[in-house]
Amino acid sequence: MVALAACGGGSDSGSDSGSKTVTLVSHQSFAVSDDVLKDFEKKSGYQVKVLKSGDAGEAVNKAILTKDTPQGDVFFGVDNTLLSRALDNDLFTPYKAKGLQGIPEDQQLDAGKHRATPVDTGDVCVNYDKKYFADKKLDPPKTLDDLTKPSYKNLLVTENAATSSPGLGFLLGTAAEYGDKGWPDYWKKLKANGLKVVDGWEQAYNEEFSGSAGGKKAGADRPLVVSYASSPPVEVLYAKPKPKEAPTGVATGTCFRQTEFAGLLSGAKNEEGGKALIDFLISKEFQEDLPLTMFVDPVLEDARLPEVYTEFGTKIDKPYTLDPEKIAGNREDWVKSWQSLVLK
Secondary structure: OOOOOOOOOOOOOOOOOOOOEEEEEEOOOOOOOHHHHHHHHHHHOOEEEEEEOOOHHHHHHHHHHOOOOOOOOEEEEEEOOOHHHHHHOOOEEOOOOOOHHHOOHHHOOOOOOOOOEEEEEEEEEEEEEHHHHHHOOOOOOOEOHHHHOHHHOOOEEEEOOOOOHHHHHHHHHHHHHHHHHHHHHHHHHHHHOOOEEEOOHHHHHHHHEOOOHHHHHHOOOEOEEEEEOOHHHHHHHOOOOOOOOOOEEEEEEEEEEEEEEEEEEOOOOOHHHHHHHHHHHOOHHHHHHHHHOOOOEEOOOOOOOOHHHHHHOOOOOOOEOOOHHHHHHHHHHHHHHHHHHHOO
């Protein structure tokens, strides 16, 4: 969730399969440590170029629109909420990555065909500004039901479910909790309770949320935001001086589990480089880099988690989930209904 520079050095030396440049297309929040990326470049002989395309939902849409002339060789960042859209549009070429045996089978949603390789997991959750609630002597919300109570009127900002991955994840969490018929009524209550909707995560968290460092600078006035269970360590890691505890907390009863995938783009100009890059994304080196670059959990079972991540992050034991087939069969209708209910 912290967008760091992730481009390798060097220039594009060609566009065919013999090119020494491999291009990764991703969302705005892709990040990797410089030394980890340079180690891959040194060992593989490829130089990595990263193209970022806004929020995850926007990036997937762009990849589908350009699939006949793909912008790169690998796409990273399509999650379980949008995976069927990518697969139905034949976005990826099958490739069985090296190292898959170290990833739990329940994370390999396309295991039979190997078009999409799981890379990380994360929980979309409502975060709260601890200082705001302490000052108001108000208990922060814990559940989805809590968010509709008068005590929390005009406090929540969320992302557009049609354009944002966490926004869509939050919508799917409400569908999991209230069912096909119940979730629209829930969103009517949220809207009546002063819900604010913005396009993507960057705007919601860094501009509208009063608990984030960026929000404080911008004079943000929303102490509740749809973000991630792993957001609090970000506020600790980059604060100067470092606080003894995270200034933000997580409403643990609001969380929806996401898994992010990478795939070899159909028509990729550098297939061999793309395959090497996918292998790298599930390597132990990259997997152990994930928690403090993109603040997500690695899928590799033996990857170690850094202390600051485990100390200040929140482990969600019972996140909301939905069967991928149910998501695929209902997502478009749910998003259209959500738009008519919330945005009009």
